[in-house]
Amino acid sequence: MNGTESIVVDALRFSEVTDRSDLERVSKGALFCHWIVIGDGNTLSSGWIEPWCIERFLDMTLPSGAAQLDVYFGREEKDLDLDNSSLPGQIAIGVRGVSIRSERCTLRASPFDMLKNREGFAEAALRLARQTYDSSPNSTSSATLSLFDADLYCLPLRNALKGRWAPSFRHKPIVRIEEVTLERVESLALDLANWLKTHVSEAGQLTYSYDPVKDAVNPGGNRIREWMAIYALLQAHEVYHDESYANAASKAVGWQLSKHYRSHGDMAYIAEGKKVKLGAVALAALALNTPQLREKYPEYLGRLFKFTEYLWEDSGGFHTFWRPADRDGDCQNFYPGEALLFWAVRWLDSRDHALWDKIYRSFEYYRSWHLNNRNPAFVPWHTQAYSLLWRETRDEEMKSFIFEMNDWLVDVQQWETVARYPDAMGRFYDPTRPFGPPHSSSTGVYLEGLIDAYSVAQSLGDDMRMLRYARAIKRGFRNVIQLQLNHSVELSRYPNAGRAFGGVRTTEYDETIRIDNVQHNLIAALKIVSRKSPLSYIFSHDN
The missing domain is CATH 1.50.10.10 (Glycosyltransferase)
Known part of the structure; x- marks a missing residue:
């Protein structure tokens, strides 16, 4: 297949293209998610649901021209002690993400965006740190840097029929x-x-x-x-x-x-x-x-x-x-x-x-x-x-x-x-x-x-x-x-x-x-x- 032939009609809710029980299966144990709607080779819409809530997810609406729905389910978040820890190498780009938590908010760099932008973990952490400072320049509280693992599942959207979520690793099934x-x-x-x-x-x-x-x-x-x-x-x-x-x-x-x-x-x-x-x-x-x-x-x-x-x-x-x-x-x-x-x-x-x-x-x-x-x-x-x-x-x-x-x-x-x-x-x-x-x-x-x-x-x-x-x-x-x-x-x-x-x-x-x-x-x-x-x-x- 040389391209993506799957296109859905306008204004369908996520609940109309995915089976709830299948979604429950793939999202089990998720702390949060980053969802991305893709169409014609572009990101049409995206967002975070935190903490993970299946009802909020199913209530979302697909934009016009949607062809595929990708979801990274965040799991196993781990705080970093910067004095004793090092950030992952390039091999983790597209698989793991990085977060900064402050008193005011939590900012995350998604594996999807890091892969697309070829952004390493140090660059992502620095970008999030700047965003945290810009949002609260007068804050004196500290921020916590953490890493999270994420499982990627993809759902091709075919004629508004409910499909099954397929596991993917950096957007491709693993070749055994x-x-x-x-x-x-x-x-x-x-x-x-x-x-x-x-x-x-x-x-x-x-x-x-x-x-x-x-x-x-x-x-x-x-x-x-x-x-x-x-x-x-x-x-x-x-x-x-x-x-x-x-x-x-x-x-x-x-x-x-x-x-x-x-x-x-x-x-x-x-x-x-x-x-x-x-x-x-x-x-x-x-x-x-x-x-x-x-x-x-x-x-x-x-x-x-x-x-x-x-x-x-x-x-x-x-x-x-x-x-x-x-x-x-x-x-x-x-x-x-x-x-x-x-x-x-x-x-x-x-x-x-x-x-x-x-x-x-x-x-x-x-x-x-x-x-x-x-x-x-x-x-x-x-x-x-x-x-x-x-x-x-x-x-x-x-x-x-x-x-x-x-x-x-x-x-x-x-x-x-x-x-x-x-x-x-x-x-x-x-x-x-x-x-x-x-x-x-x-x-x-x-x-x-x-x-x-x-x-x-x-x-x-x-x-x-x-x-x-x-x-x-x-x-x-x-x-x-x-x-x-x-x-x-x-x-x-x-x-x-x-x-x-x-x-x-x-x-x-x-x-x-x-x-x-x-x-x-x-x-x-x-x-x-x-x-x-x-x-x-x-x-x-x-x-």
């Missing part, structure tokens, strides 16, 4: 691990591919970042992620044989080359303002090296390849930035692996001995570098490159490093530790180590590498690793499916549901759809779709 099937991943892939295709303009410009809450394209861009999105569209074309994906990719290639391709002698690079990044050159070349494009752009491809060689050193290391020179050495966890993935594909086509020597020297250099600088971001790029090469060479050193990297990576995935926030289960994040925040694009690229590592283990009959990697892959897809915007309850909140449909939120509490959220998870899902039979084991157990 047993629901993550091969068929569900196939559906995920198709919706991702269609989102990406529809977010290429007629001129060929890709939507880099989209805010579904405001139906707005955010400014900015990133050549690396945009070229990888083009590559993902070409992969979708290869799997589905649907020319619309190739056409969208072709338009995007034309736009990128006209705006950012620069010649440099017999070489060429991809410019991003004043920056020239190894990763952008490599991923542009990877896209142009696909069967759909390599014959159309041989000169562009050859020049970009020469530039990646130009940035390579005899030690096996790469210069990661050509411009600005003082950035050289940054992004070592990303760009060299991206370049080696392109080189691996190039070598499979050419079997060039000189290129193999460079690849192997880089393999040895970066293996040593990674083991002294562990970071999950390094793992998927090198895994994909070495897996491609291992399939042809059966190189023992590469195989061992693939396993060493991914055995370590799976422990970065969260499961039981975030059970209180079940929509986060399956994401990759370690709050105890400085690897960066959780991000759906990260989950996607880790899945890309893990699927390839699984295939290596499967080729060798390594049952223990197959099971371990399969569990991580299935859990990762659970998180991605949870974050994909495809359910009528969550889509009802957006002014342009069709434009949001199929995209992937950045996190559970950040609804921004960035292009790499989509393209990385699309490439991972397409690996499953294109290798259904050998990879079906991944989905055969409830992990």
